[in-house]
Amino acid sequence: MKTRGLVLLAGTVLLCLVLLTVQARSQSSAPADALAALTAPIQTAVARTGHFAVGAWSTYREWRNVRAENVRLRDEIQRLRTATLQVDETVDENRRLRLLLSLQERLPLATLASEIIAREWGGWVRSLTIGRGRHDGVTRLMAVITPAGLVGRVVEVRHATAIVQLLTDPASTVGAHVVGTRTAGILEGQARGTMRFKFMARDGAGLKVGDLVVASGVGGLIPRGLPIGRIQSIDDRGSALFHFAALSPVVDLSRLEDVLVVMNQGGAPDLTAFFRPGDK
Amino acid sequence: MRVLAVLAVFGGGVAHGSLASLLRVGDVVPDIPLVVVVMLALRRGPEFGCLAGLVAGLLQDVTTGGLLGVQALTKALVGFAIGASGARLSVTSPLVQVPGLVLLTVAEGLARFGLLQMFRFPAPFGELMAYQVLPQALYNGFLGAVVVVALATADYLRPGRAS
Numbered sequence: 094m095k096t097r098g099l100v101l102l103a104g105t106v107l108l109c110l111v112l113l114t115v116q117a118r119s120q121s122s123a124p125a126d127a128l129a130a131l132t133a134p135i136q137t138a139v140a141r142t143g144h145f146a147v148g149a150w151s152t153y154r155e156w157r158n159v160r161a162e163n164v165r166l167r168d169e170i171q172r173l174r175t176a177t178l179q180v181d182e183t184v185d186e187n188r189r190l191r192l193l194l195s196l197q198e199r200l201p202l203a204t205l206a207s208e209i210i211a212r213e214w215g216g217w218v219r220s221l222t223i224g225r226g227r228h229d230g231v232t233r234l235m236a237v238i239t240p241a242g243l244v245g246r247v248v249e250v251r252h253a254t255a256i257v258q259l260l261t262d263p264a265s266t267v268g269a270h271v272v273g274t275r276t277a278g279i280l281e282g283q284a285r286g287t288m289r290f291k292f293m294a295r296d297g298a299g300l301k302v303g304d305l306v307v308a309s310g311v312g313g314l315i316p317r318g319l320p321i322g323r324i325q326s327i328d329d330r331g332s333a334l335f336h337f338a339a340l341s342p343v344v345d346l347s348r349l350e351d352v353l354v355v356m357n358q359g360g361a362p363d364l365t366a367f368f369r370p371g372d373k
Numbered sequence: 374m375r376v377l378a379v380l381a382v383f384g385g386g387v388a389h390g391s392l393a394s395l396l397r398v399g400d401v402v403p404d405i406p407l408v409v410v411v412m413l414a415l416r417r418g419p420e421f422g423c424l425a426g427l428v429a430g431l432l433q434d435v436t437t438g439g440l441l442g443v444q445a446l447t448k449a450l451v452g453f454a455i456g457a458s459g460a461r462l463s464v465t466s467p468l469v470q471v472p473g474l475v476l477l478t479v480a481e482g483l484a485r486f487g488l489l490q491m492f493r494f495p496a497p498f499g500e501l502m503a504y505q506v507l508p509q510a511l512y513n514g515f516l517g518a519v520v521v522v523a524l525a526t527a528d529y530l531r532p533g534r535a536s
Contacts, residue, residue, distance in 0.1 A: 097420065098419045098453070098457070101420050101423055101424070101453075102419075102423050102450075102453050105423055105424075105426075105445075105446070105453075106446060108427070108442075109427075109443075109445050109446035109449065110442070110446070111442075112441050112442035112445070113440060113442040113443065113446075113488075113492070116440055116441060116442070117440075117492055124441050125434070125435055125441045128431060128435040128441070129435050129436075132432055132435050132436060136436055143395060147395065
């Protein structure tokens with residue numbers, strides 16, 4: 094065993110020395126070429142495998158980075174969207190409150206600003222709940238307005254809240270007249286959520302589509318001149334005593350956020366001039 | 374097992390030229406075939422170590438483009454020497470194997486330098502030792518430690534190992 098090992102070692106040394114001598118003396122590369130022919134394909138395969146593995150690992154790492162970046166960017170987009178919505182909401186609220194304050198300051202009435210905290214939008218009843226009540230001095234039948242015009246009137250008062258009957262409530266009736274012709278009539282709410290102006294035929298000869306209808310102030314409950322709506326169409330019933338006009342409300346009742354409660358209207362003049370057509 | 378050993382020698386020799394650069398630290402790459410030869414020689418004795426060194430060295434000579442036979446001779450000598458020492462000395466502990474691998478790398482480097490001097494190798498000895506042989510020896514020691522731990526773990530996990 095020991096002899097075999099030494100023989101093997103000697104053979105190995107001899108082989109290497111022969112190889113070295115052959116190469117040094119004849120500059121021959123035949124043995125190297127022969128071995129290279131055997132190893133080159135394997136070396137190529139190994140290199141390709143290595144490159145593939147490194148490439149796959151790099152791709153995986155990049156993918157992970159891209160994925161993490163993607164998640165981060167999505168979060169940031171979400172955060173920015175939320176922030177934008179908050180800013181938009183604040184800007185909108187600011188605009189509404191400025192309009193409300195501006196109206197409150199220029200009206201010759203005592204008013205109380207209030208937030209809408211609930212709304213009833215069924216066909217039977219159309220009402221709003223405001224965050225002001227008996228505690229704030231609100232009483233029944235007070236008018237509720239916005240910078241665009243009349244919203245309705247208080248029909249129920251509780252300690253800290255009040256229910257406002259909208260003009261479109263089927264049970265709502267308000268004395269009104271048409272600006273310009275002074276045609277008097279009654280504004281009625283309808284179950285489908287619209288309003289109609291009921292007027293006597295003999296008075297309504299000059300009505301036109303687009304005419305503004307305002308509160309008449311008759312009865313002293315709702316201030317005179319509060320805008321209500323514009324005539325959309327006229328229902329001429331021939332020889333009937335009453336004719337009707339469909340109105341489009343000046344106030345978008347479905348998108349109200351804040352209102353003013355008219356606390357005291359004692360001796361107020363016609364308010365039509367205090368309202369601007371663009372304020373909503 | 375024998376096939377695995379042959380594959381290790383062959384793979385180590387060929388892979389060195391292709392994959393060692395991936396393990397590069399600074400300008401130093403490990404001598405993978407030398408580590409393989411030493412580990413196999415310790416386990417299988419001087420004859421296998423000698424043959425493994427010859428084959429791995431030849432492949433390394435071919436793939437690195439040097440004189441054919443230089444590394445074959447030095448690695449065959451290292452394989453034989455470490456295989457023979459393994460039978461006489463207690464070299465089974467990693468604490469012996471790893472520093473041993475460092476020393477063997479230096480010895481192999483010295484042998485290679487001496488052999489190449491016969492063929493008028495131009496590099497100065499000091500520079501070669503400082504920038505090539507010694508850093509590679511340290512790297513080989515580290516790589517040897519990793520291989521030793523890996524082999525010990527593989528032995529431990531081998532199915533049928535009696536407790």
